[in-house]
Amino acid sequence: MKLIDGKSIAENVHNETKGRIAALSERGFRPGLAVILVGDDPASRAYVRSKDKRAAELGLHSVKHELPATASQDELVALVQSLNADPLVHGILVQSPPPPHIDEAAVVQAIDPRKDVDGFHPVNVAKLALDDPTGFVPCTPLGCLRLLAESGIPTAGANAVIVGRSMIVGKPMALLLMRRGQGGDATVTIAHSRSKDLTAITRRADIVIAAIGRPHFLGVDHISEGAVVIDVGINRVDAPGTPRGHRLVGDVDFDAVAERCAAITPVPGGVGPMTIAMLMSNTVTACERLANT
Numbered sequence: 001m002k003l004i005d006g007k008s009i010a011e012n013v014h015n016e017t018k019g020r021i022a023a024l025s026e027r028g029f030r031p032g033l034a035v036i037l038v039g040d041d042p043a044s045r046a047y048v049r050s051k052d053k054r055a056a057e058l059g060l061h062s063v064k065h066e067l068p069a070t071a072s073q074d075e076l077v078a079l080v081q082s083l084n085a086d087p088l089v090h091g092i093l094v095q096s097p098p099p100p101h102i103d104e105a106a107v108v109q110a111i112d113p114r115k116d117v118d119g120f121h122p123v124n125v126a127k128l129a130l131d132d133p134t135g136f137v138p139c140t141p142l143g144c145l146r147l148l149a150e151s152g153i154p155t156a157g158a159n160a161v162i163v164g165r166s167m168i169v170g171k172p173m174a175l176l177l178m179r180r181g182q183g184g185d186a187t188v189t190i191a192h193s194r195s196k197d198l199t200a201i202t203r204r205a206d207i208v209i210a211a212i213g214r215p216h217f218l219g220v221d222h223i224s225e226g227a228v229v230i231d232v233g234i235n236r237v238d239a240p241g242t243p244r245g246h247r248l249v250g251d252v253d254f255d256a257v258a259e260r261c262a263a264i265t266p267v268p269g270g271v272g273p274m275t276i277a278m279l280m281s282n283t284v285t286a287c288e289r290l291a292n293t
């Protein structure tokens, strides 16, 4: 079994990104990323902290806006609009999920699609569906694709089963894997909570992408001998006796599945670091596009 080391592959991406930042710097440009956090959800806070930290480490212009959970929709949209107009900011991200009174779709639509480095704006969703490379692709599925590529796992002709149909992971992942050409050309199946006989579906897969949000949901019965498993899930489970009292696990029962699969990503240290790496890369792309206009 090969362990797909997301941490080290993410470092490769960051090194490439550094080179691109240096090239932009020689031309007088510095990519900027603005991250907005609304409320105080601890997981969201942790994600925002690591994005902001990595952006600063890479030498990006990095701004973090923290709004209280009581912030109104209008306030949030006004902040997005001010960042749209800010020439120092090339990428804008609103950490999901916002508090329930916020209409997340409306906020995403307020982001200038050219600064939508998360790839959630309808213009960018459409560009992905249309195979138009001028958009932005969501960072997590983009990171999964890169993990497969760097691990030498062929996708052409492979049966890829994605469990989960969210707009953030499952759906864009399917679009990427079914694209023509390098990293695509897979035969894609999407399964979800209404799928019948999930075990039979996933057992047919050469590549399983798990994006469910349920700890250890896919077990040894779901995975066939020699399959490749990409575990997107990040689930917090109680871990009495540990300093934090909890630990993070994926959607896949790693210990059981690792015995029979050909390659697997760990949680943590698999897809998570790739999401941040692709976010930084998308932000630099946004700046490069501006620099080249």
Ligand code: NDP
Binding pocket: 140, 163, 164, 165, 166, 167, 168, 169, 170, 191, 192, 193, 194, 195, 198, 211, 212, 213, 214, 232, 233, 234, 235, 271, 272, 273, 275
């Ligand atoms: P969502 O809750 O939006 O989607 C979960 C999907 O799983 C849904 O399509 C749902 O089906 C499906 N599902 C739920 N239960 C079952 C079941 N019993 N059988 C089959 N399918 C099921 O989650 P996200 O896509 O946003 O996230 C998924 C996981 O990935 C989470 O753990 C999240 O924390 C993690 N994540 C990790 C990231 C990273 O950087 N590593 C980034 C983003 C997410 P239905 O549509 O029918 O409800």
